[in-house]
Amino acid sequence: MKLTTNVKVSATLAAVFVVLLSVLLYTNRSPERTEVAATEDPATATVWTEEIRTLTEAPDAKVQLVEFLDFECESCRALYPVMERIRAEYAGRIDIGIRYFPIPSHTNSHLAARVVEAAARQGRLEPMYQRMYETQAQWGESSQSQEAVFRGFAQELGLDITAFERDIADRSVAERVDRDFDAGLALGVQGTPTLFLNGVELPPMPTYEELRARIDTALAQ
Structure with a gap:
């Protein structure tokens, strides 16, 4: 039981570390990286359009x-x-x-x-x-x-x-x-x-x- 608990704790700590690392990488991105979510459907987006x-x-x-x-x-x-x-x-x-x-x-x-x-x-x-x-x-x-x-x-x-x-x-x-x-x-x-x-x-x-x-x-x- 104690071993299982330790494994769970280790897994939890590892998960927390991954999340923190992801946040750190995100917040230290280049200022030329966008922070806005896409509103257009990727399936219909085209590179060349009539209004280009x-x-x-x-x-x-x-x-x-x-x-x-x-x-x-x-x-x-x-x-x-x-x-x-x-x-x-x-x-x-x-x-x-x-x-x-x-x-x-x-x-x-x-x-x-x-x-x-x-x-x-x-x-x-x-x-x-x-x-x-x-x-x-x-x-x-x-x-x-x-x-x-x-x-x-x-x-x-x-x-x-x-x-x-x-x-x-x-x-x-x-x-x-x-x-x-x-x-x-x-x-x-x-x-x-x-x-x-x-x-x-x-x-x-x-x-x-x-x-x-x-x-x-x-x-x-």
Whole structure:
């Protein structure tokens, strides 16, 4: 009886240790890991959708490269030159789309996504997308709203400011961003940047050479 009790106590202590370890790992995750539960059904979530924002498109759409991104994410900024190089080399040969995945712990990430979406509604997706990464060091990681800074970007890019301000405050624009975020969670996205090539998630932070090799293989199939 005493032996059985000791075994039970040991098992209980082991279980408690596992739970505590899990909690410790969870609370010490990277700040670029999301803490929001998915609301979209994983069975119906798709990487490429009709409303996806595209940076380049191909006539045959044989290869589709999608990035789930956060404009305030430093890792996304680090990948940006690689993506720009890929975009220039494969312009007109592959589809490249972006989907918003603003990390909740980043104060201005959701606003930045709405700003880019508002610019896209005026046909200025590409320059605003570029402006966000090229200036990230100036406004990123701030605990204060950067709306005034983003409004300055809109003015510099020649956007209709009245329409721009209406759009970034429009609930439908926020919902558009949230749909991408929810789809990302349903697809298993856990942080940014996350790339998908023809619907298959790629290893994190690929080099230009690695990404090019995968694209060339897909084009050859």
